[in-house]
Amino acid sequence: MKKLALLLLILISGSSFAQNDAKRISQYNLENKIGIQGYDPVGYFNQGKAVKGKKEVLVSYQGVTYNFSSAENKNAFLKNPSKYEPQYGGWCAYAMGSTGEKVEINPETFKIVDGRLYLFYNAYFNNTLKSWNKDQDNLKGKADTNWKKIYKN
Known part of the structure; x- marks a missing residue:
């Protein structure tokens, strides 16, 4: 048994x-x-x-x-x-915080925040890391919430 x-x-x-x-x-x-x-x-x-x-x-x-x-x-x-492992499944951190969307990244555009890896979209004169840096705390909180909605454990 x-x-x-x-x-x-x-x-x-x-x-x-x-x-x-x-x-x-x-x-x-x-x-x-x-x-x-x-x-x-x-x-x-x-x-x-x-x-x-x-x-x-x-x-x-x-x-x-x-x-x-x-x-x-x-x-x-x-x-x-x-x-x-990158945050938000490797999607653009700025987009995850701003709109809750899964947006491609440029792997060479990144930031380490509190020991975690965040990746960003950077193409066609649009580097989202610059926008992230202007409102990081707010965007990070929203991105955390949005990712939990997308990736429910």
């Missing part, structure tokens, strides 16, 4: 992990399940700039694949993935 209960628990847990992975894949800003357009999420923190990751140095975390520029960055990510 105990073995049957344990097997059922494992099956239910596996099913809920798969559902969570599918949800992340459907709601996050991904290209072929790859986050941040292949940029190294740890590089933003350790190198202070956007660094393109290598296809051969990767980790799949809850359905999202991240590329890394080095094994050291990959290992840092594995120790604490939630520290390095």
Whole structure:
């Protein structure tokens, strides 16, 4: 009886992990399940700039694949993935706060706020990081609320 209960628990847990992975894949800003357009999420923190990751140095975390520029960055990510993942599923933080929309980003336009990575749209003379900086606290609060509505746990 105990073995049957344990097997059922494992099956239910596996099913809920798969559902969570599918949800992340459907709601996050991904290209072929790859986050941040292949940029190294740890590089933003350790190198202070956007660094393109290598296809051969990767980790799949809850359905999202991240590329890394080095094994050291990959290992840092594995120790604490939630520290390095971008906020709002990798969508533009300004748009999430301003309108609640999922807007593409330029992975080279970013800001670290309170130890978290925020990414921004920057094209056609429209750098949303500049607008974010003018009203960061208000926009961050609204973005947090809007993302919770989009990505309900």
